[in-house]
Amino acid sequence: MRITQYLASKLKNFSNLPKEYIERSKKQVYWQTPKELNYLPRTVERKRFRYTTNRSWTGQFRQQNMPGTVRRKVLVEPIEDWSFFRGDRIEVLVGKDKGKQGIVTQVIPERNWVIVEGLNWHYRKVGGEKEFPGIIIKSEAPLHVTKDIRLVDPSDLQGTDFEWRFTEEGEKVRVSLRSGRIIPVPETNNQTHDYKTPNAYIEREKDTPGAVVGEITFQPKLSTFEMDIMEEMGIKEERTPVKSYWY
């Protein structure tokens, strides 16, 4: 999924982290030209990352993209309208849990993946040695949104194909093709790591209260910022600057 699609889609960023931080945390700069006149600004850095279920600001992501390593390119098909959100009830179409229904808990748009609660388990063996057989770790494997799952119609709880349509109010909704019923985007989609609903956010010590943020203190005035501050502080400037030339 590309950035423009991501902005246009209804998918919310669960981590609630600023995208500058996400970009900064995964950056791997190998060489940067010094900021001197005789250098053109050039950067040699990692361009292609392998996105997995590990989010890009974590240490596991870095471990999977260690500096200097090259991994094969993964082909990700473009998706115009992202249609699977956290909290959606979906039906699995492949694998051991084929035909079962579950709730989407995590969405990974970098790979067109979703993770469904309690379905499509896979098992990993870690810590195996000569004497010790190792420990089995169980976790949900991701499912591909275009091939492996389909949405569940809320009217009869059966899997269905759907289409994005517009309501008379101009809102974009998913409509079940079998029953024609609207499949609403679940409220869970708006949850973030910091709060369940925006109203339930607990203010921290350094947060400015909402009322203060919304207060209008601006007064239009014929002066620059600096002139206004100087007036406020009682600084008077009576010298006139000498004529200068910009070239």
Add this chain to the structure above:
Amino acid sequence: MSSTLIKCFNLAKAAGNVTVRRFLAGPMQSWQACSALALQTPLAQMQMHTSPVRRDLMEFFDDKKNWSETEVKVGRAWRTEELRIKSNKDLHQLWFVLLKERNMLMTMEHECNDKMETFPSPERIDKVKISMENLETVVRERNKAYHLLETGETGERPQKPVQNALGLKINYKTCEHALPPFMNLKWIKSRNIGFGGRAVNRFLLKYREKLYNAKRKAKNRSRNEVMMILRRNPNFDLGVLRRQFPDVDVEKLRNEDKVRGHYVPKVGV
């Protein structure tokens, strides 16, 4: 919340002339309130968060109770539309609150690296940075509006696109001089405007070839990507591909050998 209030009351007692009423007034709309950092105003304006002024080196460090935390939760950064409704004085004060916070965070990050600890919630640095950038944007907007109204110019440092000694287009930021250009002999001697010569032309030829190659490779890459998508999904929506890869002729690619999969197509299924 309660500890903050108690702190405010204590400060109010100390200052004597403070209206704490404004701090209490109105419901706290948390969804708006997620600003990373509060205005640390003088006591006369108590409506925003203040921390006790210590005026020692420990102001460069975070609160002691955050030292061993793995996560320090804060709200989001200030947005430009929120800053546009604030007075110049508020913005001026907010700038220094943010600056102090940035100093504190960078000190903490350095100290954590030094002591082999994890720096909790490093995204706070980015939130402060975004707030400061937005604040600067708003101040520049205001100054630009004043200068345009009074002088018809933006009042910003003049810039113009010129070609440097290598024949490349650069953005030349002009400088302020006491003398006009025709009198400034030192500047006339030092400046190196214009380009020419065989070496420069040869350089430009190779430079343009490099740019062209980058463009050509990008085009080939997207062409290959379309072919691989079509090979894996023969029934992929061509309209989507056309919109996503506007420089690729999708219709022409459909008959390419690379698009055909390595399997015998099923007939009559």
